[in-house]
Amino acid sequence: MTEHFPSKIGLSQQFDCSYLPDRQEQLLVILDSQCYNPARFQDLLELGFRRSGDQIYRPHCPSCNACESMRLPVEDFVLSKSQKRKLKTAKGQFHIKFSETEQPNYYSLYENYINQKHHDGTMFPPNRLQYESFLFCNWLPVTFIELWDKDELIAVAVTDTMPNSLSAIYTFYHPDYDKFSLGVVMILLQIEFAKDSGLDYVYLGYQIDECRKMSYKSQFKPAERFISDVWQVKL
Known part of the structure; x- marks a missing residue:
């Protein structure tokens, strides 16, 4: 599935984690507009991504891997x-x-x-x-x-x-x-x-x-x- 990984990706700043209060959270954010359609999003779901509103993201925390896509x-x-x-x-x-x-x-x-x-x-x-x-x-x-x-x-x-x-x-x-x-x-x-x-x-x-x-x-x-x-x- 690596061939489906998008080439245009942003990295958010670190901020307080919503789920584990003692941790910091950071996100990979999809910037490639061609990824924003149902078929392409399904490929990204298979790579551990998710959406919130119109934005596709995946946790990318430097010192934590507690989030596991399910x-x-x-x-x-x-x-x-x-x-x-x-x-x-x-x-x-x-x-x-x-x-x-x-x-x-x-x-x-x-x-x-x-x-x-x-x-x-x-x-x-x-x-x-x-x-x-x-x-x-x-x-x-x-x-x-x-x-x-x-x-x-x-x-x-x-x-x-x-x-x-x-x-x-x-x-x-x-x-x-x-x-x-x-x-x-x-x-x-x-x-x-x-x-x-x-x-x-x-x-x-x-x-x-x-x-x-x-x-x-x-x-x-x-x-x-x-x-x-x-x-x-x-x-």
Whole structure:
């Protein structure tokens, strides 16, 4: 895959890490405009890159390699007993919709989620500019998977769509529904969506074993992690 590595890359300044407070973070940023399309981005996902808003990046920290890109091979994924139960409960009680465009009721759900669930994080306090610049993209198809309780929107999974894969960007949900493990349920729905669409992978972003907030990703198995520039299976 080295032949796909872009020739125009920038290096950010170092700044405080959002996940490990005692570390400094630095990013490789793609500057080549030809990389900003779904097929080329899929090549870059295979090289450990990700997007935030319109920008493609990859961690490149001088003294830390804690971030490992993670993906799920859709055909190999096996639901645990707990995941089967959570998915069955959600499907029995709620209904699922798909949208190719952002809907007006998304922001209030996002704002409530950040205020109640992440008031100690870097995304607090939420605002519309931050929301739009983080989640949405002008050069890539984005699918919004919605979960509804009757006529109330309770969860949204923002999902990038590439020719042969999906990338889970962010999920936000109504905090009153915590007992339904909606963060897990929405990933399971993305895996189902990928399988129904005949896609090979769902990318889950970066796994950081030292970060407690990332621990939920370890329950999705088997997974592959991009370690030392090679995808390795983690059972």
